[in-house]
Amino acid sequence: MDVFFERKSVRKYLQDDVKEEDLNYILRAAMSAPTARNARCYSFIVVRDKETHKKIAEVHRAAQMILQAPLAILVVGDESKVFEGYLPQDCAAATQNILLAATLKGYGSxxxxxxxxxxxxxxxxxxxxxxxxxxxFSIVVIGKSADNSAPKNGWQPEKIKYEKWS
Ligand SMILES: Cc1cc2nc3c(=O)[nH]c(=O)nc-3n(C[C@H](O)[C@H](O)[C@H](O)COP(=O)(O)O)c2cc1C
Structure with missing residues:
Protein backbone atom coordinates (compact mmCIF):
# COMPACT_ATOMS: atom_id res chain seq x y z
CA MET A 1 0.00 0.00 0.00
CA ASP A 2 1.19 3.50 -0.79
CA VAL A 3 0.03 5.00 2.45
CA PHE A 4 0.54 8.66 1.55
CA PHE A 5 -1.75 8.45 -1.47
CA GLU A 6 -4.31 6.08 0.09
CA ARG A 7 -4.96 8.28 3.12
CA LYS A 8 -8.13 10.33 3.02
CA SER A 9 -10.48 11.85 5.56
CA VAL A 10 -13.12 9.24 6.38
CA ARG A 11 -16.35 10.37 8.02
CA LYS A 12 -18.45 7.18 7.71
CA TYR A 13 -17.58 4.07 9.70
CA LEU A 14 -18.57 0.45 10.24
CA GLN A 15 -19.20 -0.76 13.78
CA ASP A 16 -16.01 -2.90 13.95
CA ASP A 17 -13.69 -2.00 16.79
CA VAL A 18 -10.05 -1.01 16.43
CA LYS A 19 -7.92 -3.98 17.49
CA GLU A 20 -5.70 -3.42 20.51
CA GLU A 21 -2.54 -4.38 18.59
CA ASP A 22 -3.44 -1.93 15.82
CA LEU A 23 -4.13 0.81 18.37
CA ASN A 24 -0.72 0.18 19.92
CA TYR A 25 0.90 0.41 16.48
CA ILE A 26 -0.91 3.70 15.81
CA LEU A 27 0.16 5.16 19.16
CA ARG A 28 3.73 4.00 18.63
CA ALA A 29 3.71 5.73 15.26
CA ALA A 30 2.39 8.90 16.93
CA MET A 31 5.25 8.82 19.42
CA SER A 32 7.76 8.33 16.61
CA ALA A 33 7.01 11.74 15.14
CA PRO A 34 9.74 14.34 15.35
CA THR A 35 9.50 17.02 18.05
CA ALA A 36 11.45 20.24 18.47
CA ARG A 37 14.57 19.50 20.51
CA ASN A 38 13.04 16.07 21.22
CA ALA A 39 10.79 17.70 23.85
CA ARG A 40 8.01 15.12 23.24
CA CYS A 41 5.43 17.42 24.77
CA TYR A 42 2.50 15.33 23.51
CA SER A 43 0.20 12.83 25.20
CA PHE A 44 -2.68 10.82 23.76
CA ILE A 45 -6.06 10.14 25.33
CA VAL A 46 -7.78 7.11 23.79
CA VAL A 47 -11.55 7.50 23.94
CA ARG A 48 -13.90 4.57 23.37
CA ASP A 49 -16.68 5.66 25.71
CA LYS A 50 -19.82 6.53 23.70
CA GLU A 51 -21.02 9.04 26.29
CA THR A 52 -17.74 10.94 25.93
CA HIS A 53 -18.08 10.74 22.13
CA LYS A 54 -21.49 12.43 22.50
CA LYS A 55 -19.98 15.16 24.66
CA ILE A 56 -17.22 15.74 22.10
CA ALA A 57 -19.85 16.03 19.35
CA GLU A 58 -21.68 18.65 21.45
CA VAL A 59 -18.63 20.90 21.67
CA HIS A 60 -17.15 20.20 18.22
CA ARG A 61 -19.58 20.94 15.41
CA ALA A 62 -17.32 19.42 12.73
CA ALA A 63 -16.73 16.14 14.61
CA GLN A 64 -20.19 14.61 14.31
CA MET A 65 -18.72 11.49 12.65
CA ILE A 66 -17.43 10.51 16.08
CA LEU A 67 -20.96 9.36 16.94
CA GLN A 68 -20.57 6.41 14.53
CA ALA A 69 -16.92 5.59 15.19
CA PRO A 70 -15.57 3.11 17.72
CA LEU A 71 -12.61 5.19 18.81
CA ALA A 72 -11.03 8.61 18.94
CA ILE A 73 -7.64 9.85 20.07
CA LEU A 74 -7.33 13.28 21.65
CA VAL A 75 -3.85 14.64 20.98
CA VAL A 76 -2.70 17.08 23.64
CA GLY A 77 0.50 19.05 24.22
CA ASP A 78 2.06 20.25 27.47
CA GLU A 79 3.21 23.87 27.43
CA SER A 80 5.46 23.22 30.40
CA LYS A 81 7.41 20.59 28.44
CA VAL A 82 7.55 22.01 24.95
CA PHE A 83 10.64 23.63 23.42
CA GLU A 84 9.94 27.31 22.67
CA GLY A 85 6.61 27.72 20.84
CA TYR A 86 6.63 24.44 18.95
CA LEU A 87 3.62 22.75 20.57
CA PRO A 88 1.44 22.95 17.43
CA GLN A 89 4.17 21.58 15.18
CA ASP A 90 4.99 18.70 17.55
CA CYS A 91 1.33 17.78 17.96
CA ALA A 92 0.62 18.15 14.23
CA ALA A 93 3.44 15.77 13.32
CA ALA A 94 2.07 13.23 15.82
CA THR A 95 -1.45 13.70 14.47
CA GLN A 96 -0.31 13.08 10.90
CA ASN A 97 1.53 9.92 11.97
CA ILE A 98 -1.69 8.68 13.57
CA LEU A 99 -3.56 9.21 10.29
CA LEU A 100 -0.90 7.41 8.26
CA ALA A 101 -0.55 4.52 10.72
CA ALA A 102 -4.33 4.08 10.81
CA THR A 103 -4.42 3.99 7.00
CA LEU A 104 -1.61 1.45 6.91
CA LYS A 105 -3.52 -0.80 9.33
CA GLY A 106 -6.67 -0.63 7.19
CA TYR A 107 -8.68 1.97 9.12
CA GLY A 108 -10.35 5.16 8.06
CA SER A 109 -9.59 8.27 10.07
CA PHE A 137 -4.62 19.97 19.99
CA SER A 138 -6.65 17.61 17.79
CA ILE A 139 -9.09 14.74 17.84
CA VAL A 140 -8.45 11.88 15.44
CA VAL A 141 -11.51 9.73 14.82
CA ILE A 142 -10.68 6.16 13.75
CA GLY A 143 -12.70 3.14 12.59
CA LYS A 144 -13.20 0.71 9.73
CA SER A 145 -14.22 2.82 6.77
CA ALA A 146 -17.68 2.74 5.20
CA ASP A 147 -16.59 5.27 2.56
CA ASN A 148 -15.56 3.82 -0.80
CA SER A 149 -14.67 7.10 -2.46
CA ALA A 150 -11.21 7.54 -3.93
CA PRO A 151 -8.66 9.65 -2.07
CA LYS A 152 -8.16 13.14 -3.49
CA ASN A 153 -5.33 13.64 -5.93
CA GLY A 154 -3.14 16.20 -4.21
CA TRP A 155 -0.55 16.48 -6.97
CA GLN A 156 -0.29 20.10 -8.12
CA PRO A 157 3.04 20.72 -9.83
CA GLU A 158 2.39 24.47 -9.82
CA LYS A 159 2.89 24.38 -6.04
CA ILE A 160 6.54 23.58 -6.60
CA LYS A 161 9.14 26.29 -7.09
CA TYR A 162 12.84 25.79 -7.52
CA GLU A 163 15.51 27.82 -5.77
CA LYS A 164 13.41 31.03 -5.45
CA TRP A 165 9.75 32.09 -5.65
CA SER A 166 10.17 33.52 -9.16
C1 LIG B 1 -5.86 21.22 10.94
C2 LIG B 1 -6.98 20.40 10.34
C3 LIG B 1 -8.24 20.47 10.89
C4 LIG B 1 -9.28 19.70 10.36
N1 LIG B 1 -10.49 19.70 10.99
C5 LIG B 1 -11.48 18.93 10.52
C6 LIG B 1 -12.72 18.85 11.22
O1 LIG B 1 -12.90 19.46 12.27
N2 LIG B 1 -13.69 18.04 10.72
C7 LIG B 1 -13.50 17.31 9.57
O2 LIG B 1 -14.43 16.60 9.17
N3 LIG B 1 -12.33 17.35 8.87
C8 LIG B 1 -11.32 18.14 9.34
N4 LIG B 1 -10.10 18.13 8.70
C9 LIG B 1 -9.91 17.31 7.50
C10 LIG B 1 -9.87 18.16 6.23
O3 LIG B 1 -11.15 18.66 5.95
C11 LIG B 1 -9.33 17.29 5.07
O4 LIG B 1 -8.02 16.86 5.39
C12 LIG B 1 -9.31 18.03 3.74
O5 LIG B 1 -10.61 18.34 3.31
C13 LIG B 1 -8.62 17.22 2.64
O6 LIG B 1 -9.27 15.97 2.47
P1 LIG B 1 -8.49 14.60 2.66
O7 LIG B 1 -8.01 14.53 4.09
O8 LIG B 1 -9.49 13.54 2.33
O9 LIG B 1 -7.32 14.61 1.72
C14 LIG B 1 -9.05 18.89 9.23
C15 LIG B 1 -7.76 18.82 8.69
C16 LIG B 1 -6.74 19.55 9.24
C17 LIG B 1 -5.34 19.41 8.66
Missing amino acids: VWCGVYSNDERSKALEKLFLLPSSVRA
Whole structure:
Protein backbone atom coordinates (compact mmCIF):
# COMPACT_ATOMS: atom_id res chain seq x y z
CA MET A 1 0.00 0.00 0.00
CA ASP A 2 1.19 3.50 -0.79
CA VAL A 3 0.03 5.00 2.45
CA PHE A 4 0.54 8.66 1.55
CA PHE A 5 -1.75 8.45 -1.47
CA GLU A 6 -4.31 6.08 0.09
CA ARG A 7 -4.96 8.28 3.12
CA LYS A 8 -8.13 10.33 3.02
CA SER A 9 -10.48 11.85 5.56
CA VAL A 10 -13.12 9.24 6.38
CA ARG A 11 -16.35 10.37 8.02
CA LYS A 12 -18.45 7.18 7.71
CA TYR A 13 -17.58 4.07 9.70
CA LEU A 14 -18.57 0.45 10.24
CA GLN A 15 -19.20 -0.76 13.78
CA ASP A 16 -16.01 -2.90 13.95
CA ASP A 17 -13.69 -2.00 16.79
CA VAL A 18 -10.05 -1.01 16.43
CA LYS A 19 -7.92 -3.98 17.49
CA GLU A 20 -5.70 -3.42 20.51
CA GLU A 21 -2.54 -4.38 18.59
CA ASP A 22 -3.44 -1.93 15.82
CA LEU A 23 -4.13 0.81 18.37
CA ASN A 24 -0.72 0.18 19.92
CA TYR A 25 0.90 0.41 16.48
CA ILE A 26 -0.91 3.70 15.81
CA LEU A 27 0.16 5.16 19.16
CA ARG A 28 3.73 4.00 18.63
CA ALA A 29 3.71 5.73 15.26
CA ALA A 30 2.39 8.90 16.93
CA MET A 31 5.25 8.82 19.42
CA SER A 32 7.76 8.33 16.61
CA ALA A 33 7.01 11.74 15.14
CA PRO A 34 9.74 14.34 15.35
CA THR A 35 9.50 17.02 18.05
CA ALA A 36 11.45 20.24 18.47
CA ARG A 37 14.57 19.50 20.51
CA ASN A 38 13.04 16.07 21.22
CA ALA A 39 10.79 17.70 23.85
CA ARG A 40 8.01 15.12 23.24
CA CYS A 41 5.43 17.42 24.77
CA TYR A 42 2.50 15.33 23.51
CA SER A 43 0.20 12.83 25.20
CA PHE A 44 -2.68 10.82 23.76
CA ILE A 45 -6.06 10.14 25.33
CA VAL A 46 -7.78 7.11 23.79
CA VAL A 47 -11.55 7.50 23.94
CA ARG A 48 -13.90 4.57 23.37
CA ASP A 49 -16.68 5.66 25.71
CA LYS A 50 -19.82 6.53 23.70
CA GLU A 51 -21.02 9.04 26.29
CA THR A 52 -17.74 10.94 25.93
CA HIS A 53 -18.08 10.74 22.13
CA LYS A 54 -21.49 12.43 22.50
CA LYS A 55 -19.98 15.16 24.66
CA ILE A 56 -17.22 15.74 22.10
CA ALA A 57 -19.85 16.03 19.35
CA GLU A 58 -21.68 18.65 21.45
CA VAL A 59 -18.63 20.90 21.67
CA HIS A 60 -17.15 20.20 18.22
CA ARG A 61 -19.58 20.94 15.41
CA ALA A 62 -17.32 19.42 12.73
CA ALA A 63 -16.73 16.14 14.61
CA GLN A 64 -20.19 14.61 14.31
CA MET A 65 -18.72 11.49 12.65
CA ILE A 66 -17.43 10.51 16.08
CA LEU A 67 -20.96 9.36 16.94
CA GLN A 68 -20.57 6.41 14.53
CA ALA A 69 -16.92 5.59 15.19
CA PRO A 70 -15.57 3.11 17.72
CA LEU A 71 -12.61 5.19 18.81
CA ALA A 72 -11.03 8.61 18.94
CA ILE A 73 -7.64 9.85 20.07
CA LEU A 74 -7.33 13.28 21.65
CA VAL A 75 -3.85 14.64 20.98
CA VAL A 76 -2.70 17.08 23.64
CA GLY A 77 0.50 19.05 24.22
CA ASP A 78 2.06 20.25 27.47
CA GLU A 79 3.21 23.87 27.43
CA SER A 80 5.46 23.22 30.40
CA LYS A 81 7.41 20.59 28.44
CA VAL A 82 7.55 22.01 24.95
CA PHE A 83 10.64 23.63 23.42
CA GLU A 84 9.94 27.31 22.67
CA GLY A 85 6.61 27.72 20.84
CA TYR A 86 6.63 24.44 18.95
CA LEU A 87 3.62 22.75 20.57
CA PRO A 88 1.44 22.95 17.43
CA GLN A 89 4.17 21.58 15.18
CA ASP A 90 4.99 18.70 17.55
CA CYS A 91 1.33 17.78 17.96
CA ALA A 92 0.62 18.15 14.23
CA ALA A 93 3.44 15.77 13.32
CA ALA A 94 2.07 13.23 15.82
CA THR A 95 -1.45 13.70 14.47
CA GLN A 96 -0.31 13.08 10.90
CA ASN A 97 1.53 9.92 11.97
CA ILE A 98 -1.69 8.68 13.57
CA LEU A 99 -3.56 9.21 10.29
CA LEU A 100 -0.90 7.41 8.26
CA ALA A 101 -0.55 4.52 10.72
CA ALA A 102 -4.33 4.08 10.81
CA THR A 103 -4.42 3.99 7.00
CA LEU A 104 -1.61 1.45 6.91
CA LYS A 105 -3.52 -0.80 9.33
CA GLY A 106 -6.67 -0.63 7.19
CA TYR A 107 -8.68 1.97 9.12
CA GLY A 108 -10.35 5.16 8.06
CA SER A 109 -9.59 8.27 10.07
CA VAL A 110 -10.08 12.01 10.14
CA TRP A 111 -8.23 14.87 11.82
CA CYS A 112 -10.70 17.08 13.68
CA GLY A 113 -9.07 20.40 14.38
CA VAL A 114 -9.07 21.79 17.90
CA TYR A 115 -6.02 24.09 18.00
CA SER A 116 -6.32 27.11 17.58
CA ASN A 117 -10.04 27.34 18.29
CA ASP A 118 -10.15 28.67 21.86
CA GLU A 119 -13.75 27.73 22.49
CA ARG A 120 -13.21 24.09 21.44
CA SER A 121 -9.89 23.82 23.26
CA LYS A 122 -11.33 25.13 26.51
CA ALA A 123 -14.40 22.87 26.32
CA LEU A 124 -12.24 19.79 25.70
CA GLU A 125 -9.70 20.74 28.35
CA LYS A 126 -12.60 20.86 30.81
CA LEU A 127 -14.20 17.63 29.59
CA PHE A 128 -10.92 15.67 29.82
CA LEU A 129 -9.77 17.27 33.10
CA LEU A 130 -6.50 18.42 31.54
CA PRO A 131 -3.93 20.04 33.85
CA SER A 132 -3.57 23.81 33.40
CA SER A 133 -0.41 23.55 31.24
CA VAL A 134 -1.89 20.98 28.83
CA ARG A 135 -3.57 22.13 25.59
CA ALA A 136 -6.02 20.07 23.53
CA PHE A 137 -4.62 19.97 19.99
CA SER A 138 -6.65 17.61 17.79
CA ILE A 139 -9.09 14.74 17.84
CA VAL A 140 -8.45 11.88 15.44
CA VAL A 141 -11.51 9.73 14.82
CA ILE A 142 -10.68 6.16 13.75
CA GLY A 143 -12.70 3.14 12.59
CA LYS A 144 -13.20 0.71 9.73
CA SER A 145 -14.22 2.82 6.77
CA ALA A 146 -17.68 2.74 5.20
CA ASP A 147 -16.59 5.27 2.56
CA ASN A 148 -15.56 3.82 -0.80
CA SER A 149 -14.67 7.10 -2.46
CA ALA A 150 -11.21 7.54 -3.93
CA PRO A 151 -8.66 9.65 -2.07
CA LYS A 152 -8.16 13.14 -3.49
CA ASN A 153 -5.33 13.64 -5.93
CA GLY A 154 -3.14 16.20 -4.21
CA TRP A 155 -0.55 16.48 -6.97
CA GLN A 156 -0.29 20.10 -8.12
CA PRO A 157 3.04 20.72 -9.83
CA GLU A 158 2.39 24.47 -9.82
CA LYS A 159 2.89 24.38 -6.04
CA ILE A 160 6.54 23.58 -6.60
CA LYS A 161 9.14 26.29 -7.09
CA TYR A 162 12.84 25.79 -7.52
CA GLU A 163 15.51 27.82 -5.77
CA LYS A 164 13.41 31.03 -5.45
CA TRP A 165 9.75 32.09 -5.65
CA SER A 166 10.17 33.52 -9.16
C1 LIG B 1 -5.86 21.22 10.94
C2 LIG B 1 -6.98 20.40 10.34
C3 LIG B 1 -8.24 20.47 10.89
C4 LIG B 1 -9.28 19.70 10.36
N1 LIG B 1 -10.49 19.70 10.99
C5 LIG B 1 -11.48 18.93 10.52
C6 LIG B 1 -12.72 18.85 11.22
O1 LIG B 1 -12.90 19.46 12.27
N2 LIG B 1 -13.69 18.04 10.72
C7 LIG B 1 -13.50 17.31 9.57
O2 LIG B 1 -14.43 16.60 9.17
N3 LIG B 1 -12.33 17.35 8.87
C8 LIG B 1 -11.32 18.14 9.34
N4 LIG B 1 -10.10 18.13 8.70
C9 LIG B 1 -9.91 17.31 7.50
C10 LIG B 1 -9.87 18.16 6.23
O3 LIG B 1 -11.15 18.66 5.95
C11 LIG B 1 -9.33 17.29 5.07
O4 LIG B 1 -8.02 16.86 5.39
C12 LIG B 1 -9.31 18.03 3.74
O5 LIG B 1 -10.61 18.34 3.31
C13 LIG B 1 -8.62 17.22 2.64
O6 LIG B 1 -9.27 15.97 2.47
P1 LIG B 1 -8.49 14.60 2.66
O7 LIG B 1 -8.01 14.53 4.09
O8 LIG B 1 -9.49 13.54 2.33
O9 LIG B 1 -7.32 14.61 1.72
C14 LIG B 1 -9.05 18.89 9.23
C15 LIG B 1 -7.76 18.82 8.69
C16 LIG B 1 -6.74 19.55 9.24
C17 LIG B 1 -5.34 19.41 8.66
